[in-house]
Amino acid sequence: MTPLSKIRPMRLRDLFWILQIENACFPSPWPKEEFITELTNNRFAKYFVAISDKRIIGFIGLWLIFEEAHVTTIAVLPNYQKMGIGKSLLSFGEKLAQASNCTKMILEVRESNKNAYQFYLNEGYKFNRIKKNYYTHNLEDGIEMIKELNHAAHSGS
Numbered sequence: 001m002t003p004l005s006k007i008r009p010m011r012l013r014d015l016f017w018i019l020q021i022e023n024a025c026f027p028s029p030w031p032k033e034e035f036i037t038e039l040t041n042n043r044f045a046k047y048f049v050a051i052s053d054k055r056i057i058g059f060i061g062l063w064l065i066f067e068e069a070h071v072t073t074i075a076v077l078p079n080y081q082k083m084g085i086g087k088s089l090l091s092f093g094e095k096l097a098q099a100s101n102c103t104k105m106i107l108e109v110r111e112s113n114k115n116a117y118q119f120y121l122n123e124g125y126k127f128n129r130i131k132k133n134y135y136t137h138n139l140e141d142g143i144e145m146i147k148e149l150n151h152a153a154h155s156g157s
């Protein structure tokens with residue numbers, strides 16, 4: 001049922017499609033330059049795309065900073081939402097974080113983004129704290145969520 005065929009690293013030439021998804025999914029989309037900086041000039045950043053039928057249908061961004069893995073962004077093309085793609089991308093990010101010896105996942109979600117908040121709860125993330133006026137474009141509060149990573153499960157020991 002899931003139309004996902006693979007997850008692979010994001011490339012600069014993907015950005016036309018990434019921006020289509022970004023514009024369809026976010027009220028304050030990142031400009032192209034932000035993705036370029038992430039892909040070319042941030043040694044902590046790891047970005048991946050989800051492919052279905054040779055088409056990019058979603059992406060995830062992470063910063064792996066020592067023991068913390070920060071989810072900077074995640075989005076799935078609206079027509080492909082609620083099919084398990086977001087879950088696959090997040091789980092891919094968690095496995096990468098575990099393999100990089102991170103002990104926890106951390107992210108912020110807009111207070112009004114109830115769907116994403118529920119999505120993260122379903123994936124085992126827990127409310128940590130409110131970050132007042134976190135989103136600079138409208139001064140909306142952010143909800144910080146955290147998931148502890150289980151290293152025993154990853155190593156199989």
Ligand SMILES: CC(C)(COP(=O)(O)OP(=O)(O)OC[C@H]1O[C@@H](n2cnc3c(N)ncnc32)[C@H](O)[C@@H]1OP(=O)(O)O)[C@@H](O)C(=O)NCCC(=O)NCCS
Pocket residue numbers: 025026073074075076077080081082083084085086087088108109110113114115116118119120122123
């Ligand atoms: C949030 C988002 C990435 C989720 O991706 P998705 O592919 O639709 O999610 P999945 O189909 O993998 O769903 C995984 C779980 O979350 C739940 N979920 C997903 N979308 C949901 C929604 N709109 N409302 C409530 N629950 C939802 C699913 O029920 C599922 O739970 P289950 O496994 O217990 O059934 C996607 O909706 C999206 O791109 N939203 C717009 C961008 C965005 O808000 N990104 C997050 C910024 S913080």
